[in-house]
Amino acid sequence: MTPTLIWILVVLVAIGLYLSWTAGRLDRLHARIDAARAALDAQLLRRASVAQELATSGVLDPAASIVLYEAAHAARQAEEEQREVAESELSQALRAVFGEAQQVEAVREAPGGDAAAHELTEAVRRVPMARRFHNDAVGAARRLREHRKVRWFRLAGHAPFPMAFEMDDEPPTALVERAA
Numbered sequence: 001m002t003p004t005l006i007w008i009l010v011v012l013v014a015i016g017l018y019l020s021w022t023a024g025r026l027d028r029l030h031a032r033i034d035a036a037r038a039a040l041d042a043q044l045l046r047r048a049s050v051a052q053e054l055a056t057s058g059v060l061d062p063a064a065s066i067v068l069y070e071a072a073h074a075a076r077q078a079e080e081e082q083r084e085v086a087e088s089e090l091s092q093a094l095r096a097v098f099g100e101a102q103q104v105e106a107v108r109e110a111p112g113g114d115a116a117a118h119e120l121t122e123a124v125r126r127v128p129m130a131r132r133f134h135n136d137a138v139g140a141a142r143r144l145r146e147h148r149k150v151r152w153f154r155l156a157g158h159a160p161f162p163m164a165f166e167m168d169d170e171p172p173t174a175l176v177e178r179a180a
Contacts (some may be wrong), residue, residue: 023155029141036134043130047123059110088168098172
Protein backbone atom coordinates (compact mmCIF):
# COMPACT_ATOMS: atom_id res chain seq x y z
CA MET A 1 0.00 0.00 0.00
CA THR A 2 1.21 3.40 -0.81
CA PRO A 3 1.35 6.16 1.80
CA THR A 4 -1.19 8.18 -0.19
CA LEU A 5 -3.75 5.37 -0.01
CA ILE A 6 -3.16 5.04 3.74
CA TRP A 7 -3.77 8.78 4.23
CA ILE A 8 -6.93 8.63 2.17
CA LEU A 9 -8.18 5.74 4.32
CA VAL A 10 -7.29 7.64 7.52
CA VAL A 11 -9.16 10.74 6.32
CA LEU A 12 -12.20 8.68 5.28
CA VAL A 13 -12.27 6.91 8.65
CA ALA A 14 -11.97 10.28 10.45
CA ILE A 15 -14.83 11.72 8.40
CA GLY A 16 -16.92 8.61 9.08
CA LEU A 17 -16.27 8.87 12.81
CA TYR A 18 -17.18 12.55 12.81
CA LEU A 19 -20.41 11.92 10.91
CA SER A 20 -21.25 9.03 13.22
CA TRP A 21 -20.64 11.25 16.27
CA THR A 22 -22.86 13.99 14.78
CA ALA A 23 -25.64 11.49 14.04
CA GLY A 24 -25.40 10.19 17.62
CA ARG A 25 -25.58 13.74 18.96
CA LEU A 26 -28.64 14.42 16.86
CA ASP A 27 -30.23 11.20 18.09
CA ARG A 28 -29.58 12.23 21.71
CA LEU A 29 -31.13 15.64 21.03
CA HIS A 30 -34.23 13.98 19.60
CA ALA A 31 -34.44 11.74 22.67
CA ARG A 32 -34.11 14.84 24.86
CA ILE A 33 -36.95 16.49 22.91
CA ASP A 34 -39.14 13.42 23.47
CA ALA A 35 -38.41 13.43 27.21
CA ALA A 36 -38.99 17.18 27.48
CA ARG A 37 -42.26 16.88 25.56
CA ALA A 38 -43.43 14.11 27.88
CA ALA A 39 -42.59 16.30 30.89
CA LEU A 40 -44.39 19.25 29.32
CA ASP A 41 -47.45 17.12 28.58
CA ALA A 42 -47.45 15.90 32.19
CA GLN A 43 -47.27 19.44 33.55
CA LEU A 44 -50.01 20.67 31.21
CA LEU A 45 -52.22 17.75 32.19
CA ARG A 46 -51.54 18.39 35.87
CA ARG A 47 -52.43 22.07 35.51
CA ALA A 48 -55.66 21.28 33.67
CA SER A 49 -56.60 18.57 36.18
CA VAL A 50 -56.03 20.82 39.18
CA ALA A 51 -57.97 23.64 37.53
CA GLN A 52 -60.82 21.29 36.70
CA GLU A 53 -60.84 19.89 40.24
CA LEU A 54 -60.87 23.39 41.70
CA ALA A 55 -63.69 24.42 39.36
CA THR A 56 -65.87 21.53 40.52
CA SER A 57 -65.02 21.84 44.22
CA GLY A 58 -67.59 24.55 44.90
CA VAL A 59 -65.17 27.10 46.37
CA LEU A 60 -65.42 29.40 43.34
CA ASP A 61 -68.44 31.41 42.34
CA PRO A 62 -70.58 29.74 39.64
CA ALA A 63 -69.44 31.96 36.74
CA ALA A 64 -65.75 31.45 37.53
CA SER A 65 -66.32 27.72 37.95
CA ILE A 66 -67.93 27.43 34.53
CA VAL A 67 -65.21 29.47 32.79
CA LEU A 68 -62.42 27.53 34.48
CA TYR A 69 -64.05 24.12 33.99
CA GLU A 70 -64.72 24.65 30.29
CA ALA A 71 -61.19 25.91 29.61
CA ALA A 72 -59.61 23.04 31.58
CA HIS A 73 -61.85 20.46 29.90
CA ALA A 74 -61.02 21.87 26.46
CA ALA A 75 -57.30 21.75 27.25
CA ARG A 76 -57.50 18.13 28.36
CA GLN A 77 -59.55 17.03 25.33
CA ALA A 78 -57.74 19.07 22.65
CA GLU A 79 -56.29 17.35 19.61
CA GLU A 80 -52.55 17.83 19.03
CA GLU A 81 -53.11 20.49 16.35
CA GLN A 82 -55.30 22.58 18.68
CA ARG A 83 -53.40 21.95 21.91
CA GLU A 84 -51.42 25.19 21.97
CA VAL A 85 -54.57 27.28 21.53
CA ALA A 86 -56.50 25.33 24.17
CA GLU A 87 -53.66 25.62 26.69
CA SER A 88 -53.39 29.35 26.01
CA GLU A 89 -57.12 29.70 26.62
CA LEU A 90 -56.71 27.87 29.93
CA SER A 91 -53.97 30.32 30.91
CA GLN A 92 -56.29 33.21 30.05
CA ALA A 93 -59.10 31.66 32.06
CA LEU A 94 -56.81 31.20 35.05
CA ARG A 95 -55.75 34.84 34.83
CA ALA A 96 -59.39 35.93 34.55
CA VAL A 97 -60.50 33.86 37.55
CA PHE A 98 -57.47 34.52 39.75
CA GLY A 99 -56.71 38.04 38.56
CA GLU A 100 -57.62 39.55 41.92
CA ALA A 101 -56.22 38.69 45.32
CA GLN A 102 -59.73 38.49 46.82
CA GLN A 103 -60.55 35.43 44.71
CA VAL A 104 -57.35 33.70 45.82
CA GLU A 105 -58.11 34.52 49.46
CA ALA A 106 -61.67 33.19 49.08
CA VAL A 107 -60.28 29.91 47.76
CA ARG A 108 -57.71 29.68 50.56
CA GLU A 109 -60.35 30.29 53.25
CA ALA A 110 -62.57 27.43 52.06
CA PRO A 111 -62.06 24.00 53.62
CA GLY A 112 -59.22 22.35 51.74
CA GLY A 113 -58.77 25.49 49.69
CA ASP A 114 -55.27 26.25 50.92
CA ALA A 115 -53.98 22.91 49.65
CA ALA A 116 -55.86 23.32 46.35
CA ALA A 117 -54.52 26.85 45.83
CA HIS A 118 -50.99 25.66 46.62
CA GLU A 119 -51.29 22.76 44.18
CA LEU A 120 -52.61 25.07 41.46
CA THR A 121 -49.81 27.55 42.12
CA GLU A 122 -47.19 24.82 41.76
CA ALA A 123 -48.79 23.51 38.57
CA VAL A 124 -48.98 27.00 37.08
CA ARG A 125 -45.33 27.72 37.94
CA ARG A 126 -44.01 24.47 36.45
CA VAL A 127 -45.62 24.82 33.02
CA PRO A 128 -43.35 27.69 31.82
CA MET A 129 -40.26 25.82 33.00
CA ALA A 130 -41.26 22.62 31.22
CA ARG A 131 -42.10 24.57 28.07
CA ARG A 132 -38.75 26.37 28.21
CA PHE A 133 -36.85 23.06 28.55
CA HIS A 134 -38.75 21.62 25.60
CA ASN A 135 -38.23 24.67 23.40
CA ASP A 136 -34.51 24.80 24.31
CA ALA A 137 -34.10 21.18 23.21
CA VAL A 138 -36.02 21.91 20.01
CA GLY A 139 -33.80 24.92 19.31
CA ALA A 140 -30.61 22.89 19.77
CA ALA A 141 -31.85 20.15 17.45
CA ARG A 142 -32.97 22.67 14.84
CA ARG A 143 -29.58 24.40 14.86
CA LEU A 144 -27.79 21.09 14.37
CA ARG A 145 -30.20 19.98 11.64
CA GLU A 146 -29.57 23.19 9.70
CA HIS A 147 -25.90 22.31 9.18
CA ARG A 148 -25.04 21.28 5.65
CA LYS A 149 -23.36 18.05 6.71
CA VAL A 150 -26.56 16.90 8.42
CA ARG A 151 -28.70 17.68 5.39
CA TRP A 152 -26.27 16.34 2.77
CA PHE A 153 -25.68 13.04 4.53
CA ARG A 154 -29.25 12.83 5.84
CA LEU A 155 -28.05 12.24 9.37
CA ALA A 156 -31.48 13.03 10.83
CA GLY A 157 -32.94 10.02 9.07
CA HIS A 158 -36.71 10.11 8.91
CA ALA A 159 -37.21 11.99 12.17
CA PRO A 160 -39.73 14.80 11.84
CA PHE A 161 -38.45 18.35 12.08
CA PRO A 162 -38.84 19.39 15.73
CA MET A 163 -41.48 22.02 16.46
CA ALA A 164 -41.52 24.34 19.44
CA PHE A 165 -44.58 24.49 21.71
CA GLU A 166 -45.80 28.08 21.67
CA MET A 167 -48.49 29.08 24.10
CA ASP A 168 -49.48 31.79 26.52
CA ASP A 169 -48.20 30.51 29.86
CA GLU A 170 -48.18 33.68 31.92
CA PRO A 171 -49.41 32.78 35.42
CA PRO A 172 -52.10 34.72 37.27
CA THR A 173 -50.32 37.48 39.20
CA ALA A 174 -52.49 37.25 42.33
CA LEU A 175 -51.90 33.51 42.61
CA VAL A 176 -48.14 33.70 42.14
CA GLU A 177 -47.68 36.81 44.33
CA ARG A 178 -49.54 35.18 47.20
CA ALA A 179 -47.29 32.11 47.01
CA ALA A 180 -44.08 34.17 46.98
